[in-house]
Amino acid sequence: MSRRKPSPSHLAKVLSNLKASPQLKLQNITSLKLSLAFRNDHFGARHFVKEQLPRIRYANPDLDIQVEKWRKTKEEAWRPEMELEFGDGERQTLDMHEKWSTTILKELMEVAGGTPWAKWKLEALAAGIPVVPGEEKEHTVVKRTTTPTPLPSLNAFRAALPPPSSQSIPPSDSTPKTGVSSALP
Numbered sequence: 001m002s003r004r005k006p007s008p009s010h011l012a013k014v015l016s017n018l019k020a021s022p023q024l025k026l027q028n029i030t031s032l033k034l035s036l037a038f039r040n041d042h043f044g045a046r047h048f049v050k051e052q053l054p055r056i057r058y059a060n061p062d063l064d065i066q067v068e069k070w071r072k073t074k075e076e077a078w079r080p081e082m083e084l085e086f087g088d089g090e091r092q093t094l095d096m097h098e099k100w101s102t103t104i105l106k107e108l109m110e111v112a113g114g115t116p117w118a119k120w121k122l123e124a125l126a127a128g129i130p131v132v133p134g135e136e137k138e139h140t141v142v143k144r145t146t147t148p149t150p151l152p153s154l155n156a157f158r159a160a161l162p163p164p165s166s167q168s169i170p171p172s173d174s175t176p177k178t179g180v181s182s183a184l185p
Contacts, residue, residue: 018058020133022124024105026056027114028087031064035153036080036096037072045080047101056108079151084112097151102135 008016034053036045049067057065072078079097082104086092092111096104109117124131152160 018055020055022109022120022132023116024052024056024059024109024113025116026060026063026108026112027116029060029063029084029112030087031066031085032056033066033068033083033085034080034096035068035070035083035155038069039072040074041072042080042096044099044101044104045082045096048096048104051101052105077151078156079153081153082108084108093153100135100137102132105132106135 034045034049036042036049039046053065053067057063079095081096082094084092084094094104094107094111099107113120121131130136
């Protein structure tokens, strides 16, 4: 009887993905703050959070990463973005609107990848492999028509919202509900 080699466990697959090339080590970045729709829009940004952000966290354990997901209706229009904070306090914003997760990753690494990223790009191009796995599919998608005016950021969109009505504000003496009770009337 022949013994079959056991298949890799789920944990082994996850670890293999986290350690995959290229290593996503960011240079001189102290924090990343992402703002995107909770669902139904901002597909590339949402895939970036799911596919690439765990790899970035694994390579940069001390990096402060904040992800703000906002419920968005079809009538609301604002763009997802990533704000980078550098070690010297400088900030830079990357627009993630209608971009693939691989495109977002490449833009982030161009800004913060440093010499290791530049070296990886040269090695990948010389070997004829994609710089980022999955990037070969980027050009197969038909772009939606863009809006004539640029979309506001989430913060600008929130600032333009009318203030909430006084009826929706609970009395200040009531304690907030937590757990299952928060779902009850």
